[in-house]
Amino acid sequence: MVGLHAQKPEHRAPPAIFLMGPTASGKTDLAMSLVQAMPCEIISVDSAMIYRGMDIGTAKPSAEELQAAPHRLIDICDPAESYSAADFRRDALAEMAEITARGRIPLLVGGTMMYFKALLNGLSDLPSADSGLRAEIEQEAERHGWQQLHDELAATDPEAAQRIHPNNRQRLMRAIEVIRITGRPISELWAAKLAESPGTSPVRRGSGIENYPYITRWQADEQTGLPYTVYQFALAPMERSQLHQRIQLRFGKMLQQGFLDEVRALKARGDLNTDMPSVRCVGYRQAWDFLSGDIDHSTFVERGVAATRQLAKRQLTWLRKWPEVQWLDRPDPQAVVETLKKSGVPSTFMMNN
RNA sequence: GGCGCGGUGGCAGAGUGGUUAUGCAGCGGACUGCAACUCCGUGUACGCCGGUUCGAUUCCGACCCGCGCCU
Numbered sequence: 001m002v003g004l005h006a007q008k009p010e011h012r013a014p015p016a017i018f019l020m021g022p023t024a025s026g027k028t029d030l031a032m033s034l035v036q037a038m039p040c041e042i043i044s045v046d047s048a049m050i051y052r053g054m055d056i057g058t059a060k061p062s063a064e065e066l067q068a069a070p071h072r073l074i075d076i077c078d079p080a081e082s083y084s085a086a087d088f089r090r091d092a093l094a095e096m097a098e099i100t101a102r103g104r105i106p107l108l109v110g111g112t113m114m115y116f117k118a119l120l121n122g123l124s125d126l127p128s129a130d131s132g133l134r135a136e137i138e139q140e141a142e143r144h145g146w147q148q149l150h151d152e153l154a155a156t157d158p159e160a161a162q163r164i165h166p167n168n169r170q171r172l173m174r175a176i177e178v179i180r181i182t183g184r185p186i187s188e189l190w191a192a193k194l195a196e197s198p199g200t201s202p203v204r205r206g207s208g209i210e211n212y213p214y215i216t217r218w219q220a221d222e223q224t225g226l227p228y229t230v231y232q233f234a235l236a237p238m239e240r241s242q243l244h245q246r247i248q249l250r251f252g253k254m255l256q257q258g259f260l261d262e263v264r265a266l267k268a269r270g271d272l273n274t275d276m277p278s279v280r281c282v283g284y285r286q287a288w289d290f291l292s293g294d295i296d297h298s299t300f301v302e303r304g305v306a307a308t309r310q311l312a313k314r315q316l317t318w319l320r321k322w323p324e325v326q327w328l329d330r331p332d333p334q335a336v337v338e339t340l341k342k343s344g345v346p347s348t349f350m351m352n353n
Numbered sequence: 354g355g356c357g358c359g360g361u362g363g364c365a366g367a368g369u370g371g372u373u374a375u376g377c378a379g380c381g382g383a384c385u386g387c388a389a390c391u392c393c394g395u396g397u398a399c400g401c402c403g404g405u406u407c408g409a410u411u412c413c414g415a416c417c418c419g420c421g422c423c424u
Contacts, residue, residue, distance in 0.1 A: 023389075048389050058389080084386035114388045123385050163383090168392040171384075178386095190385065240380095275387090282389040306378065311389050317382065 014100050015345050016228035017336070019109040020045075020116060020319060021235035022312035023282075024246045028061050030235060030331035031109040035069040037333050038340075041099045043072045043092055045110025045119075048281045050077045053266060056259045057283040059250065071109075079278035080271055085118040086128060092119050096228065105345075106228075111311075113318035120226065124193040127181045129174075137173050137180075149176060157185035231340055234325045236316065247308045251301065254283070263287040282307045 017040065021027050031042055044050075048058040052075045061071060072095045077083050092115070096106040108116070141149055146169055153175055154161035164171045178186045237243050263284055266272055272279055279288055283304045290300035319325065328335055 046389085047387085082387050085388075086386040088386090112388065114384075114386095114390090118385070121385085126386065128386050165383085165392055168384090170387075170391045174386080186385090193385075277387045277390070280387075280390060284389085302378090307389080309379085313380080314382095314384095314389090318384090 013227050013229045014105075015340070016096060016100075016106045016108065016226075016230050017340075018045075018116060018120075018230055018232040019107060019235065019336075020113065020232065020315075020322070020325070021111060022243060022315040022319075023111050023308060024059070024243060024250050024312065025235045025237065026246075026331040027109050027111065027235055028059070028065070030328075030333060030336070031107060032061075032065060032069055033331065033333035034107060034336060037337055038105065039103070040105040040107040041072070042069055043095050043099075043106055043108045044074045045088070045092070045108050045112050045115050046074075047083065047088075047112040047115065047277070049074045049110075050083050051075070051079045051278050051281075052077065053079060054262070054278065054281070054284070056254050056257050056262045057281065057287070059254070077278075079266060079269075080276065082129075082277050084128065085114050086123055088112075088115045089118045089123060100228075111315050113315055113322075117318075120230065122193060124189050126178055126186070126189055130177060130181060133177055133180060134173060137176055141169070141173075146172065149173075152176070153179075157187050159187035160185060163187075231343060231345070232322070232325045233328055233336060233339075234319045234322065235328045235331060236319070238329045243312055244309055247312065248305055251283070251305050251308060255301070259283070260287055260291070264291060267291055282311050 017034075019027055019031060019034075034040055035042065046058070048054060049060050049071075050073060051058070054060070060074065061069070066074075073088070073091055076091075092108065096108075099106045108119070110116070137149070147166055150161060150164070150166040150172055153164070153172065157175065157179065160175045164175055166172070175186045178189065182189065237246075266279070266284070267288065274280065274285060274288060279285060286295070286300050286304040286307060289295045289303075290297060295303070326335075326339055
């Protein structure tokens with residue numbers, strides 16, 4: 001394939017499309033249509049679909065759909081593993097670079113807003129999680145109480161203490177973890193990223209992108225520091241009640257498709273537990289409780305559906321304040337194509353093959 | 354028809370003569386390495402009418418509705 005970028009050496013970063021939206025809004029449908037309409041390749045942005053063996057409950061695209069439109073970053077982890085926003089950023093950048101190098105457009109589709117944010121805005125240079133240290137911190141908390149840990153944080157890093165509620169153990173633990181590993185206040189490390197002026201270093205070292213000559217020639221986007229021109233879309237029905245309806249319907253379908261058998265199989269492995277991110281996923285956690293005999297079937301369904309609604313609400317909270325998104329109230333590929341054309345995406349990108 | 358018990362916010366469920374029960378759901382929000390996570394905020398609701406009282410969701414009476422028993 002002739003390098004489209006080489007033919008049209010504008011000093012503009014190559015395109016990338018973000019397709020975001022709450023659960024059950026029809027993102028997969030729209031992505032499938034877009035793959036038909038233009039030369040793009042899908043990268044999943046979903047913290048649950050990364051897990052192998054978790055297909056029904058995560059609403060993973062079907063085998064036929066995956067055949068027609070391969071999704072990257074799906075089925076990349078065992079349910080016993082955990083995966084972080086930093087992992088995602090690294091992997092997504094590598095996949096984007098590869099797709100772009102082939103003259104195609106990366107289409108990032110999903111609902112894990114934290115991953116989108118990490119990709120778009122980057123992350124500070126922080127150490128990754130240390131399970132040993134976390135266990136230690138947890139023990140201390142059991143002895144002295146979480147409040148005391150928060151007091152401790154307030155003494156050494158008042159800014160972080162102010163931003164993290166004392167009840168938010170997970171984030172409190174993370175802050176203390178980082179401080180103990182680096183010996184520096186976490187708020188200082190957060191600030192370090194903001195100081196780095198965006199746009200000046202188009203290629204992030206270690207991202208994998210520097211291996212692709214097509215890309216290194218472009219300026220990074222001024223806003224994000226990403227070496228892509230990002231077009232962002234948010235898909236969600238206008239009416240919340242409509243989304244609730246879809247969620248309810250879809251949960252019922254999942255049950256018919258054997259969702260409980262899927263969870264039964266996970267449970268039967270014997271090495272998974274409810275502290276793991278995989279088992280904490282919406283629906284799975286409630287199914288786990290049901291299969292353990294802690295709740296009855298109707299409670300399971302009720303709580304599973306409610307948890308999904310709550311997920312959708314949190315996703316919408318992210319999206320509402322998201323800058324520069326175009327909202328779509330239904331999975332209409334034409335609307336996306338039109339926007340891209342108007343935005344000056346080269347027409348060679350608009351025709352498939 | 355008679356007797357008994359009960360009617361509390363969308364649901365569940367305490368309670369009191371005058372100061373917010375609470376839980377769940379819903380809604381709003383935060384969120385830089387577990388993010389489909391984690392966390393924060395948010396509702397004077399007491400069946401109806403009358404009476405007692407400075408004051409009634411709480412006491413008294415009638416009525417309506419539900420459940421149970423009796424004829």
